[in-house]
Amino acid sequence: MTGPILEIRNLTVQLPKGADRKFAVENVSLTVNPGEIVCVVGESGSGKSVSSHAVMGLLPKGQLTVAGGEILLEGENVLKASANRLRDLRGTRMSMIFQEPMTALNPVVTCGEQIDEVLRIHTDLPATERKEKVIAVMESVRLPDPIKMYDAYPHQLSGGQRQRIMIAQALVLDPALLIADEPTTALDVTTQAQILKLVAEMQERRGTGVLFITHDFGVVAEIAHRVVVMQKGHVVETGTATEVLTNPQHPYTKMLINAVPTLTPPQREDRTGEVALETVKLCKVYGGGGFFQKKREVRAAADVEIRVRRGETLGIVGESGSGKSTVARCIARLIEPTSGGIVVGNMDIAKLPERQLRPHRKHCQIVFQDPYRSLNPRRSVGASIIEGPMNFGMSEADAVAKARDLMKLVGLSPDALDRYPHQFSGGQRQRICIARALAMEPEILIADEAVSALDVSVQAQVLDLLDDVRKKFDLAVLFITHDLRVAAQICDRIAVMQNGVVVEHGRTAEVFANPQHAYTRSLFEAAPGRNFQFARVA
Amino acid sequence: MTAPASSSPVAETAVPLPAKPTVWRKLLRSPNVVVGVAIVLVMVCIGLIAPLIATSDPTAINPGARNRVPMATSTMRMDDGTRATVTHYMGTDTLGRDVFSRVVYGARVSIFIGISVAILSVSIGLVIGMAAGYFRWLDSIIMRIMDGLMAIPAILLAIAVVSLSRAGLASVIIAIVVPEVPRVVRLVRSVVLSVREEPYVEAAVTAGTPTLKLIIRHILPNTVAPLIVQGTFICASAILVEAILSFLGIGIPPDVPTWGNIMAEGRQLFRIFPHNILYPGIFLALTVLAVNMLGDGLRDTLDPKMEKRG
């Protein structure tokens, strides 16, 4: 058939009262043609998901209401379609995959049945044929041993496999339109790469039109044919992938693209400050013991040996479950290592009991991933910042004064001290967390995925902040991340971890230039948009 | 490593910069809370000003005027030999005591029981729960005992406790508190266990905050909301349990007017003189209903799940 599969015209969606703005999206127009992948890029709050949900007619009742415009699916206006008609379209003509495959799949129904359900709803094929069809589609999405997997429950699959199930169930009836809402955001880089490949391949083979929602320009670079950039509910720029990525017009787009860290680390001279932190054969084993039968042990960290000097940033890079956070938490002594040593200054704190540990805690501070949970919602940010210093005997007045300075330092108004966390945005909160950490005048600062939860633009700013404070206070920074680009940007040296073991360790530049270990290499392979030169425009 | 875009499009669009409405305003918006509070207040007032509105001494018996129907009148022999005429709005019971006065005074005792049981079991449970939740080594011991307590059916436990000491207000309150405590303990413990994993608690730990401060500042506040909710429900059930104990004949001494007592005494005459059970029944049901509604309202507004994200 000819003509666009999807055409959104001047779509306007209203937000509930009391929200920060009137419309979630306003006058959004975009089209998806057959066999085309259109990426909608934007940061949180840009309204990219809202648009996609509007297409499926899945806007939460009562909260979001379409105020104007039309959405034409193969010429049919789905906004006018009856509930039943909409149900018929879903799964047959248009279908959707979501960000978090774990929660998007029904945990108590086998994967096979969940795919089968689509067939049961929309076709009246006999069970045997349905089963064949399901197995077939599972094969087509490269699921190993589909017959066995048919009866598996979601939790028994890996994240990648789950997302494949989602895709299978979305494509089983060959819809004209596939909407992918951040389908890879929750996945590790390597998996992400595979899924992206799969989507592209599927789309090619079946000529499906794909509306691909993402916040990651790397991903865009990987798969997009055309790009739609959204900001605060408006489309600010559209064009082919190459146009937009190499020659962005709109300032916002430029800003976003500039914010994407490069994969080629800058040359850095070695730091020579004295060693602030050193771990010796650090091990952490979970489980074990057990009452009747032996519980299976998990070696979250095995013989980890790292060294960080003052003024140096060591990146620990790895995918989920690689044990990088475990190491961080051991060093911060939030958990007790099973064996090995943690030398801070010239003192092994690995086994110190809480009481003797307390005086040493100030040396090592940590900034967590989730900015929404790392501040006590019931206490003013000021209270959170001065708590530490006052624990170590600083008078309230001095502590507050210090806090004000730090707020300035992290780029927030000192008067904001008596406000509460929920009054700040994610990035602001991360800044506050950094301020709180600095208030302790630590020698070691651990950043545990400290920027992963932030939009690229914010991410860049926070990274800069971290680098500044490192210089300013000659900190030893231990930077935990899953994102190679980020690591490349600020780490002097990086340690790559896999299954609790440090597989490679060296100067960032060298590791990036020629990775030794196979795993490291695979990581680089997977990094989205790696062989794409983003425009660097002022 | 989950990324920002949360699965619900709403969260995406709403950046929580504007100050959220205060808890109080939220509460005032909940019809459950408003109605509940209103009724409870009325009942409490009735209890407080009982001496003013009661038409006669709730314990004064008058064998000459037993089982009078509502609105009947009777004359009472006063100590000084004079005779006074009383109208019994709710009739009289088998001892000729004025049901209206008893119900009004009953509000005092019944509500007092409800509230004191709630406060006692919550505060005891809070302390024990905190200890169990925070100090690993105490945990198993405490929880075993709590399991034991929990395993004994509440009513049976109450029956046993009441017969333990001479029937009276104190023993009844204890009897109702004891089975409630383990439930509170479990609640508190679970909150503590989940909260102590929160990054902001860990941050406080790395900031070298001493254990006690840590508990009071960062963990305790999280238990307040659920405990208030739990407390209201305990209060409601306490009022009921008191009635049931009286029904089984092991409650507060019958001459002490409580709604439970009045009903328990009146129940034998249910078919001829329903007023004995009807009026206190209405008051009791209404109060418990109100407290329960209050609890529901509080839960919907104070629910920690709502609380976490600004």
Next chain:
Amino acid sequence: MISYILRRLAATVPVLFTVAVMVFLMLRLTPGDPAAIIAGDNATTQQILDIRTKLGLEEPILQQFFIWLGSILRGDLGESFFFRKTVFELISERIEPTLSLAFLTIVLAVVIAIPLGVLAAYRQGTWIDRVVMGFSVIGFSVPVFVIGYLLIYIFAIKLGWFPVQGYQRISGGVFPWFRSLVLPAFTLSVIYIALIARMTRTSVLEVLSEDYIRTARAKGQTEVKVLFQHALKNAAVPIVTVVGIGVALLIGGVVVTESVYSIPGLGRLTVDAVLARDFPVIQAIILAFSFVYVLINLIVDLSYTIFDPRIRY
């Protein structure tokens, strides 16, 4: 799995022991003297002392406890102070009515409550929701015995559909058995209907906001199936839990209901025993109830595996 069950069963031992100790002490500290009660109204002090010695109540408490504990472990629950019967006899002849009542009550409650709860959740905020929730709150607020009397008055006395009181053994035919239990079971179930309906509503509500519900809708699934195939199954665990907790409450409710409908079950046996200070009976019953409670919890936990494949022991 098996080892898990074993571990759980092993874990019940300390629990039951605590129960045993607490109950025993409580009873031994009660003012009532079974001997005096047995001796009757016009007994002299000497007669009562004789009886106390006969019942072994003159021994030091600790000794009494271990004697009792020993016999329990030997599976001997002792003999009632009053009835010329062993506690075992007494309990076994009382267990059928209580079991029947409990069983019927739970069935009734589940059958009525769950659909109500799902409906309320689906129509959250509408009048249906409010009606269901309103009813459930009222269910909490009215004392069991009041409900009982009302039902008797209406359905037994005025309409004469059901017997006023009493229990028909199931051996005497299922219908009379059922008929004799309808009113008691309904009386007792009111509070559980309330309890379960609420829990169903909340947990279904929670599930309805889950991603996979959205996925199901995105597949074009109908609302009814979304509710009962996807939502309910996922909401099952908390519901099952509350049903389990309900059983604990049930035991309490049984005491009252049985005395309202004069059903010769364990509940009334308990009250009689407590009023009569029939120590061996009280101890045995409370222990038994506690054991049932612990067992139910275990069963509930195991039932999770049926509803949620993620749970494995």
Next chain:
Amino acid sequence: MKSVKMSRRTVVAGAAAAGALAGASGASAQGAANVLRVVMHSDLRIIDPIWTTAYIVRNHGYMIYDTLFALDSKGQVQPQMVDRYTVSDDKLTYTFTLRDGLMWHDNQPVTTADIIPSIRRWAARDPLGQTVMGFIASMDAKDPKTFEIKLKEATGLLIFALGKPSSNVPFMMPKRVAETDPQTQITEFVGSGPFMFVRDEWRPGDRAVYAKFQGYRPRSEPASGLAGGKVAKVDRVEWRVITDQQQAINALQAGEIDLIEAPSHDLLPLLKADRNVKLHNWNVLGNQYTLRFNHTTAPFNNPKIRQAALYALNQEDFLKATIGDPEYYKVCKAMFVCGSPLETLAGMEDKLESNFAKARQLLQEAGYAREPVVLLHSTDLQVLTNLAPVAKQLFERAGFVVDMQSMDWQTVVARRVKRDPPTQGGWSAMLTSWVAADILNPVMAGFFNASGDRAAFGWPNDPEIEALRARFARAGSEAEQKQIAEAVQRRVAEAPTHIHLGQWYQPGAHRSNISGWLEAPAPVFWNIEKGRGA
């Protein structure tokens, strides 16, 4: 209206006839119709009527056991198991002959070898029995049918005691049972009465079942009171336990049961209004409310203060508060029961009038130090619950300090035998009720036993009363007995051992197709017929 009455009467008559036939033939042709479903005043738990004095157990005794003598409806002692007896001229030797055909339920003949140990066991526990035992020199079986009792000195009590109508009743049991230690409960339930105890259907808290004993040979005389021919006219009697009074009434009206021994007085209007139900005052002598003092501790260790109480109280209030309907109570100052041979007003004329002035004055003279009266209040027995509050109010208006402690009856029973001072779990006064038949004279009525430690709880110690009781035991003539009884009552009016708070009557209720319920001090179920219908 009249015609209705007529027709109903004829129906009943017809039913009665039918029942009579069935009863006589003993055939259970009518099956269920011939089962009498009864709700008694309490649950049968202990089943040794000698070992305990509980009335429910006494009633159980009358079902399955038989007595040597029995009280007829006119209060006269008549031979029951005994066929005839002779008394020697010196009134010291009694010779009894058992009537023919007496059978135990295990179909063994009743012999004197069974009788004598039965008397001994009873006498070991019953107060009256103990007194009588004091007179008995020897008891010997002459042959299986005749036995002989020799007295040390003459007493008018022997025959009366053997026919004692209420707790403890001298029931006759087989030798092997009767030889059980009096302090131990019997474990075998074989009697020679008109009904047999069906042990395996006995479920305490639920029901006790009795079956007609086919082998019972009734006396030829018509049944009268506890005496006369005990003809069982139903095949089965089931005692059902319904703890809830209201529910018992409901069940009776719904026809689920046939008879209630003691329906709550307040509920009688319901029954009166129901044409299918009849009320029957089976215990004509009625009952007597009683307040018992604890004589061993202050304040009631002082006779003047006890007398003050006697002035402060009045019977009307108690009766109104508990019974309510004047039809079922009687103000009666006679301690030995109005309508009995020993009825007298002696000493009581000005007492029990709630003369608070007088009471206060006496308290003053006695130097009452406002020691609190610990008043035990039982809360779970309908007929007793309202007594204590009334006493409290009257006491207080007389100037007593009262500490009323509420508890269930079982706890009262336990408390009242404690001799500790009130502060340590003791007591000062408690209220109970006696069956009139138990208190017809100062010897049998337990509360008059003033022998201090050996007396019943309350432990009055009054040699004067003891002397009088001893004389009463020896008294030959009615007149002499009466004159002593008056003396006792006068003495008690001065130094009360206990206070009688009026007589009350407990009508039973039964479906209108039930007839033949005998008037007697205890509810007995022989002679009762169950007609069809209604």
